[in-house]
Amino acid sequence: MSKYEKDILNTVNLRGRVSVTELAEILQVSDQTIRRIVKPMVEDGRLSKVHGALVSTQNVLDPPFMARMEKNRAAKVAIANAVADRILDGAAIAIDTGSTSGYVAQALRARKNLTVVTNSAYIAAILAMTDGNRVFMAGTQLRNHDGAAFDRAAFDVIASVSVETAILSASQVHPSRGFMVFDQCEADMAAAMKHAAERSFMVVDSTKFSASGSSPALLLPELLPDDLIVTDRRPPPEFRELPGQAELVIADMQR
Template sequence: MLSKRHAAILKLLEANGMMPLSALARALDVSHETVRRDVRPLEEAGQVLRIHGAVGLAGQVGEAPFQKRMRENADAKRRIARAVAATIRDGEAVMLDTGTTTSFLARELVHHRKLTVITNSSDIARTLATQNGNRVYMAGGELRPDSGAAFGTSALEFVQQFSVAHSVISAGAVDASGVMDFDLEEAVFARTILERGERRVVVTDHTKFGRRGLIAVCPFAAITDLVTDAAPPADIAEALAAAGANLSVT
């Protein structure tokens, strides 16, 4: 039987990924030697791996960066995704860019019926293809090794053929000037699919507020909705209102 501290260790590693033993000891308020002793039976049971003074869940060591990001603020992203999914009706057409929050949205849409989904994300395509009569269109191009998403000229030309009820993008950064990202190709793709939607939605958790991205995606006037898990700073809320964009806090 696992002790309560063993269970706490597993929960911490699930939430935070690979952690130094010293960080585990601080989180559990125990000595370094105690946490070493507690980790040993978990390691022997094959539940965790210890590498250079750090420990992680066996299934997460060596995982892709995208999978690590899926675990960051997962509860908040799930709430955001659930709120957006409730506004999408069976049979509608939806365009989604690659991002952890849009991947959570895809998981919330698995019970919808007869959706038409256009995306550049192989994760989203796999999640919704063959479900309940959905039609899923995957943009072509070179797949990124970290996210499994397609980018490039062919991906942009592909999505420009569609017009949809809902275009949903994730955000790398949001300040009073609008939505930004840190990757040029991701920013261009997000901007392109926003142009194809009747409703243009940005999904982002509160940790992105106040960040300054490298690449501008769009001003708030280019979106209809921003859905998040906590109220943004006053300057962002005021800029959204001035642009006529709806702010939804889950």
Template sequence: MLAAQRRGRILAELSRDGTVRVTDLVELLGVSDMTVRRDLVALHRDGLLEKVHGGALAVAEPSSSEPGFAAKSVQRRNEKEAIAAAAAELVHTGMAIAVSAGTTTHALTEHIARVPHLTVVTNSVWVADVLHRTGDATTSVLLTGGLRTPSDALVGPVAVSSLRSLHVDAFFMGVHGMDVRAGFSTPNLLESETNRAMIERSRRLIVLADSSKWGVVGLSSMAALSEAAVLVTDSGLSAHASGALADHVGELVVVDPADGDDLDSPRLGSARPDTDDLGAGHA
């Protein structure tokens, strides 16, 4: 197992329990005590956990905290990959879509890069780079421009202005948090404004959010849960969280992340069928 994979598993365990013990991680990961301690030191250095004697504690983030792309990319990799693979099934030849910044939407882009005749509007430097390097020759990419955030999203008045005359079939949005009262949120005010502009220009909002985002509330709300035509998440959600989300979103798609290398074949389940017309959503 690579270091990035181990550290992702450590963070996944931490997000579930709030604490991890070195002895438990040694057994879970099948590595030495020293390797686990080095991983904890590295994650502590990146501000992703608090190292304590014998283990580590979760770091409580303020609502305005915004981790960088590199820090987020090592978290819950299996879940994000499974979510991306499922969401990619909603992308078809000839569509015009918008894709927000984020590590899960970046994974989505890897899956859809070879879909022909796509038009992709994005405010993500990373998404645009994937499509530039590996995208089909018939793909058109519109990069919004704007101010760059710590998570490499382009935001602000320039980004919002570039979206005003556009219309897309669907907007694939990553989020920092999801909550019944706060909806889908982000710690960055300008990113929230830019994502709201993309929601307004799309016919359907499709949210990609792993289960660790449940109960997290960022500084600024981007949309109510009910505005999502589809939410793709993973089976790490509690029964209570799944029920709450199913009551609010149009369709809840739950993927069961592969525990090994078979990440291209996530097992899918829908908590509630989507009975809305596919054309319904955001004007």
């Protein structure tokens, strides 16, 4: 399998569905080149083609991650743009595996010469295709539902780097307990990325601010005065006293 075939298969499997034009932009080749490369991949069943788009045949990857990518899409795009506005060309960043972080990665394609470390194959695939970027994939064993790595190799890579900004996400925000996730590995990775960074951006859409419902059990590291919380809407009054002292940034939904 060629490098282009691997990149195409990885991108399509993690997104579920990608247009030929978008793949050509990501790989920085022509539409004709993409069509030539994917023709045998469609013929042997590795991919499916529908109305100018390529569709993953590995359905196990689609529901959890792609459903999260599509949920509250407009809000996540606005948050991503607000984050990208605060990242300069040449910056060094760590990015976690959240769906909002995936949109941040897409927005960061407008930046140049980034150094990126991530444990998300989806994010690595997006940013590695931008000329001038240096992208380090943390980990070797990927989870089958979101293409994320949490093995020992992933933590070793994060521990070895120093970055300016960590882009973190959460499963839920509680008014008194703060930012939370379901899995211990995700809490540990957030702590490792925060430790490696000078500052952190917590990216969460407004639906994550909830005082009720099924609460994740694990707390993320408390945010500090230099950190930012980037969301699409001002949280309800009960969230005014969130733990930590991070600045709140409301993304512009009209962009």
